[in-house]
Amino acid sequence: EIVLTQSPATLSLSPGERATLSCRASHSVSIYLAWYQQKPGQAPRLLIYDASNRATGIPARFSGSGSGTDFTLTISSLEPEDFAVYYCQQRSNWPPWTFGQGTKVEIK
Amino acid sequence: QVQLQESGPGLVKPSETLSLTCTVSGGSISGYYWSWIRQPPGKGLQWIGYIYYSGSTNYNPSLKSRVTISVDTSKNQFSLKLSSVTAADTAVYYCARDGSITGYYGMDVWGQGTTVTVSS
Numbered sequence: 001e002i003v004l005t006q007s008p009a010t011l012s013l014s015p016g017e018r019a020t021l022s023c024r025a026s027h028s029v030s031i032y033l034a035w036y037q038q039k040p041g042q043a044p045r046l047l048i049y050d051a052s053n054r055a056t057g058i059p060a061r062f063s064g065s066g067s068g069t070d071f072t073l074t075i076s077s078l079e080p081e082d083f084a085v086y087y088c089q090q091r092s093n094w095p096p097w098t099f100g101q102g103t104k105v106e107i108k
Numbered sequence: 109q110v111q112l113q114e115s116g117p118g119l120v121k122p123s124e125t126l127s128l129t130c131t132v133s134g135g136s137i138s139g140y141y142w143s144w145i146r147q148p149p150g151k152g153l154q155w156i157g158y159i160y161y162s163g164s165t166n167y168n169p170s171l172k173s174r175v176t177i178s179v180d181t182s183k184n185q186f187s188l189k190l191s192s193v194t195a196a197d198t199a200v201y202y203c204a205r206d207g208s209i210t211g212y213y214g215m216d217v218w219g220q221g222t223t224v225t226v227s228s
Contacts, residue, residue, distance in 0.1 A: 001169070034214045036153075043202055043221050044153065049214030056216070087153055091212070096168040097143075099153040 002027050004088050006100035012108040019075040021103045023088035028068045032091045035064055035073045038102075039084045047086075048073065075105075083107050110135035112203050112219035120197075120226050126190040130203030130219055137161050137184045143206040143215060144177060144188045146199040154199075158206050159186055193226045200224075 003026040013019055023033065031051040036044035046055040048064035051071060061076040075082055088100040116128035130142065144156040157167035159177045167175050171190070179186040190197060201224055205217040 036215070043218040044215070045218070046214040046216045049212065049216075053213075055214055089153070089155075089215070095155075095157075095166045096170070097155040099155070101152050 001096055002029060002090055002092055002098055004090060004098055004100035006086075006088060006103045008103060009101075010104045010106060012106050013078055014108045015078050015080055017078050019073075019078055019082070019105055021073040021075075021086055021105075023066075023071040023073070023100050025069045025071075025090060027092070029090040029092040031067050033064075033066070033071050034089045034091070035062075036087045036089065037082075037084045038087065044087060078105070110205065110217050112205070112217055114201060114203050114219045114222040116222060116224070118223055118225060120193055120224060121228050122194055122226055123192055126188070126193050126197060126224055126226075128188045128201055128203075128222060128224070130186050130188075132184045132186075132205075137179065137181055137186065139210070140208045141206040142179070142186045143204045145202045145204060145215075146197075147202070147221075148196075148199045156188065156190075156201075160209075195226050198224065198226045 005024045007022045033051050035048040038044045052064045063074045065072050085102045085104045087102050091097045111133045113131045120126045138161045141158050143158040159165045174191045176189040200221040202221045203219045204215040206215050
């Protein structure tokens with residue numbers, strides 16, 4: 001099973017600041033990594049798929065990069081609605097698909 | 109647009125079988141993969157398994173001995189059964205659309221989730 005490790009666990013930033021979230025895989029997942037945003041009491045929302053493709057309706061301030069074992073989600077300028085928990089998820093050749101433990105982006 | 113809705117009992121007794129259904133509306137179940145994911149209280153996400161509309165499945169090995177996912181294309185529904193449940197199976201259960209045979213775009217549609225508590 002591929003383990004995804006997200007860092008940091010918590011990111012304390014102010015609106016307007018840049019957020020950089022990391023996801024590291026225990027084995028290469030090629031580009032098969034997605035990012036999700038989850039707010040309290042809500043289902044996760046797809047942001048990025050296949051490492052760098054924004055999902056439909058996702059603002060351009062969200063961008064993804066990386067391949068192999070190291071991936072980054074960048075939020076260029078935090079809006080108030082961006083404070084949430086972010087998960088990465090891999091879909092390598094063989095299941096199980098796995099998720100990282102999450103990074104909480106909180107208001108400083 | 110496509111919407112998903114989970115349904116089923118919110119309380120299940122230990123050792124019994126948890127049964128949930130996900131109803132797809134606003135679109136067809138055909139041509140897509142459909143996943144179940146769960147989230148224990150205050151914890152992260154765990155993928156349970158997926159089913160293709162034709163009926164082929166793939167399960168998380170950690171749950172494989174207890175999980176069955178099935179599909180009913182006539183009702184535009186797919187279902188989850190998890191047997192021999194314990195308190196560790198208490199979680200919010202989500203269904204999600206998980207790609208198609210023609211392309212993969214992430215788990216792009218999710219249900220709102222349903223809370224299942226395992227308790228006597």
